[in-house]
Amino acid sequence: MTSIYETRVRDLRNVLRDHQLDGFIIPRGDEHLGEYVANSSERLAFISGFTGSAGLAIVLLNRAVVFSDGRYALQLESETDPAVWERLHMIETPPEAWLKEQAAGLRIGYDPRLISADALKKFEAETLYPVIKNPVDEIWADRPAAPTAPALPHDLRFAGEDAGAKRARLAQTLAKEGQDAALLTDPASVAWLFNLRGGDVPFTPVALSFAILHADASATLFIAAAKLSDELRLHLGNAVEIAEPDRMEEVLARFAGKTVRYDPATMPVWFKTNLEDAGAIIAAKSDPVSLPRAIKNTTEQDGARAAHLRDGVAMVRFLAWLAKVAPLGRETEVSAAERLLEYRRRGAFFKGESFPAISGAGEHGAIIHYRVNPQSNRPLNPDEVYLIDSGAQYSDGTTDVTRTVWTGPSAAPQVIKEHVTRVLAGHIAISAAVFPEGVAGSHLDALARMALWQEGLDYDHGTGHGVGSYLSVHEGPAGISRAAKPVPLQEGMILSNEPGYYLPGAYGIRLENLELVKPAHFPGGTKKFLCFETLTLAPFDRALIDASMLSTQALRWLNQYHSRVSEVLSPLLTGPDDDFAREWLKAATAAI
């Protein structure tokens, strides 16, 4: 039987032959190069069947290969047809190396809207051919329409700064740096700059769109008219020209002789080529929204605190419920995640999840990017480790929290408690850190790992990422990771703090709170110091903590945190069924 993917690849090859191409590169991203893409841009899934968030396919006339990384190795095997696709690990065999070796001298095409200038550079770019009409789209008969979810204003009481003021502030930067305009291709940057939110992709409330900010603080917003309400048009005002995205090329042509800021790391090379063809001068610099967006103003900070109160109530109701039902063994990964979502839905301003919940029992918890589905779903058994990493979008803030619990009813084995307590010690070391201005997350990462390193243990992911304000739950430019470029932490940034430990085939541990960077005041100090205010409010499972392993200071931090969680959330547990949750919270947060 011919699989649909065999047919699709055959059809694609026919199109490639028509174009005189020997092959074509199909990345996973869309023209915004972000984390989530609309169904209409799921070309990699269409052609290969692979649905993971990191992947790339190369179709030659006689071979087809699809790459992903270690996180998705099993998924790649199960989702793709081995009769059609060779499956490769993109770290061990980088696509650019594979292409260089396997396709030397061939005419390989790529879609310049789907690859950044920096990513293209990694290939021997001179051997590749830009193709304007994507050949995959030619064979994709039932391609979904591009999403047209309504774009709405993001209210000033949540945004805290008027869009005009934001444009004026950024325009000053452009003018100071001698740039006539800046290109924006990240819909989250567009959303932040214009104080608008949308619903075109899952989990991140953005409207797929582009923009150009001019040095005089006016702007052009490229967005499908179908998404625009009168309310949004009014909100955008006269200084913002609105254009259909397909007018981009025409507008870029106006920049002859002008200097345009363009980020080669995050923006499709198509824009660079068009600007250069138009005679514009490229100022290769980061997206100008990236840093200002990461620094939350006081309204956004207050919003984050308020959102975390509601999220904390949902978490406590969930954890209390879980403590009751988990030892019975009748719940599953799916039912637990649904229950938590249900509790979150009750909160004011709830808009949806901020990412697909990771609900992993036992060995599933050790799969760092585990995504539960009906096939993988399994019961939460008594006496095992259960990890749940989830978050929500509220109009006033985005949340992201991970707790690891012992399902009971027996006591947890000492070895598991030791692993959890080492992860907790690292989590606390970050949370309690104080540091001068100029220090970056890359300088703090070791604090989160030292308790594990002391035993030769570690975790293969960063310690923390930036989090948006009712925007993307994964946001740059700051993070807590040695791999990242050191970006100094600044007052108002929100970062996750999520060390972990994973024993493959057995269990996974991750403990995650969001932390707000705020000033630390010392009498008579001359240097400016910063510290973290923990936003997330939810108890850590006492059943998994060996208090004797914690330093006096760390134990004091834990008890103070728990006491704060209890004091702040108890008065909010006033629902008809909250008696149990309140009692549970009291016990869960008692001093150790």
Next chain:
Amino acid sequence: MTSIYETRVRDLRNVLRDHQLDGFIIPRGDEHLGEYVANSSERLAFISGFTGSAGLAIVLLNRAVVFSDGRYALQLESETDPAVWERLHMIETPPEAWLKEQAAGLRIGYDPRLISADALKKFEAETLYPVIKNPVDEIWADRPAAPTAPALPHDLRFAGEDAGAKRARLAQTLAKEGQDAALLTDPASVAWLFNLRGGDVPFTPVALSFAILHADASATLFIAAAKLSDELRLHLGNAVEIAEPDRMEEVLARFAGKTVRYDPATMPVWFKTNLEDAGAIIAAKSDPVSLPRAIKNTTEQDGARAAHLRDGVAMVRFLAWLAKVAPLGRETEVSAAERLLEYRRRGAFFKGESFPAISGAGEHGAIIHYRVNPQSNRPLNPDEVYLIDSGAQYSDGTTDVTRTVWTGPSAAPQVIKEHVTRVLAGHIAISAAVFPEGVAGSHLDALARMALWQEGLDYDHGTGHGVGSYLSVHEGPAGISRAAKPVPLQEGMILSNEPGYYLPGAYGIRLENLELVKPAHFPGGTKKFLCFETLTLAPFDRALIDASMLSTQALRWLNQYHSRVSEVLSPLLTGPDDDFAREWLKAATAAI
């Protein structure tokens, strides 16, 4: 009265006019751009009087300005004539910015042998003119002759790897990277590669020289014949061509069409220009010796351990003596430093100090780069803090150790003990760190500071630098500093661990040991982990430690370290006057 500097600047201006120059840049470095320079290259001191290790002068026809940094602000004021020189802070007013503003359109000369390609780039290089014959030398009538200290073989029992094997090993790297040859301009690189040592500059046992390593493992060594003994010629062997340094230009001209590795950060631009003029292709990469030199082989590691035993004996004799005499108030900063040097001289293989000792009582200790001299010398008073940072060159290793002691006889004030204990906590956090391969010193720096940061305190210097093996006490490329490029720590590297705290006008604290990077073994581990072996052996002053502020683990580390110091050094304290030192050591290292 006309000062000699007024005369010299006037004479220099006359020479500049002869050369049709409007000004000339006089950096502090010589053609090796290293830390110490020979008297014959002290052009900055000759023209300005300033003798600090960081400085640069610019002489225009009507103005003369000399720059240094905050460490040398007072020294700059006192050593230079305000009637001749404007004195500026090179961080607040970078020379390149000053020149751009104050000398626009003028014809400014520089000596291309005394500035790196990268440093030159910071200036608007197109406005500067290379001058081959340095105008300062033209007016320097009594310029000392270049040093001609004998260069001698560094014995294989100390070096651990034959020079031919080193050349073969590095030549492989060159060949692999497609380089025909590599230039070496750092005398410490030359010393390491050829297993030779010299005495041309103070404190670092190098012979001023250059070299070219060829991809076939042969080499050309540019060194004055006056420094060469028959023994060294024999040691170098036939694969090493020997040439006078003034033949450099002629030899570089042989590289037409060849690819030559050149480090634009550390090598004079003169070499780059000559290579390019000769038609060579420049491969801009780091000095190929830099990393191999930092990774000590097992012979060098054993040598370091042995050298630290002798250095530890000297330190204990010194500290014991100090404990006896300090409360009497009859010693001075100079007499104490001389006493320590005297004890060191008794050790086998002692060659000299590895840097000028920093011997700072009370407020002098707060001057991070304090250098005692007859003018600044002051008594060690009873009941104050005394800081001594010193080190030695032994044939088998280089040492660098700092201790901070309370002179007594009264108990130290609690506030000082708190500061010292926070510094000690940071020192121990580094010493006890365990970390996977790939981690750099920049990732560990925060560990050393966190106990201080928690109180809004910090120190304005790096936590640690690399240390050579009977070579430079300050050696790249690895260090423990956020400012440095992250260079992963590797087994065999030796780094200093020296957090501090300075209260200007009152006292300075610094606690420094050298640490050897070695593997940390964990049963069943898959990742390679590293940790530190502390080389330095000397007690920390118990009078300044508040044990109640240390974590259980930190206190355990301290007691274990002290017990090791006592066990290892006691049996070596067998001199006629060592009874007191042995008794003192026992008490100084008793468990807290």
